[in-house]
Amino acid sequence: MLSGRRLDLLDPSPFDIEIEDIAHGLARVARWNGQTIGEHAFSVAQHSCVVEDIAVHIKPDLDPRWRLAALLHDASEYVIGDMISPFKSALGVNYKAFEARLESAIHVRFGLPPKSPVAVKTLIKKADRACAFFEATQLAGFERSESLKLFGAPPSGFQLTIDPLPAPLAQARYLERYRVLAEAVGILPGADAWHTE
Secondary structure, three states: OOOOOOOOOOOOOHHHOOHHHHHHHHOOOEHHHHOOOOOOOOEHHHHHHHHHHHHHHHOOOOOHHHHHHHHOOOOOHHHHOOOOHHHHHHHOHHHHHHHHHHHHHHHHHOOOOOOOOHHHHHHHHHHHHHHHHHHHHHOOOOOHHHHHHHHOOOOOOOOOOOOOOOHHHHHHHHHHHHHHHHHHHOEOOOOOOOOEO
């Protein structure tokens, strides 16, 4: 990683995970494999910020640690890239187990339980699908009816106009959002999650 960390992909350690590496990587990973309109790709970093925002729209009193979990929901993609769900399924259990180990290490690194509660995972998935609806219709050439069939309707009252950001700006926004949530959770930005203020 650019931080100098060496991450063992088969046995990832929370000690080798840095938020700066995550933000840098996610800002350069394109949603929809880059098959979107516009001057810039819609990055996983920007997508993650939107998903956190949608999750809070759905559940306004969402605890800051679960807001952080929403921001980090695709953090493993800083290492493995963004693959469409059908392809992940086709790769089978080994891929899913690999992804789960990495996600657990990321969660532990930032003071979250290795696995989010089912209700939180369900909420984040709902927010993720809502974001995908907007991405599909605004950036990827899908008809509204097709997006509704694939992703369902976005939450009532939530409006979004997507303007894909250049990678450095997406990275900066992701890091800023992380810092706000890390402070709310009680961890120092960039510090070990188990050392609280």
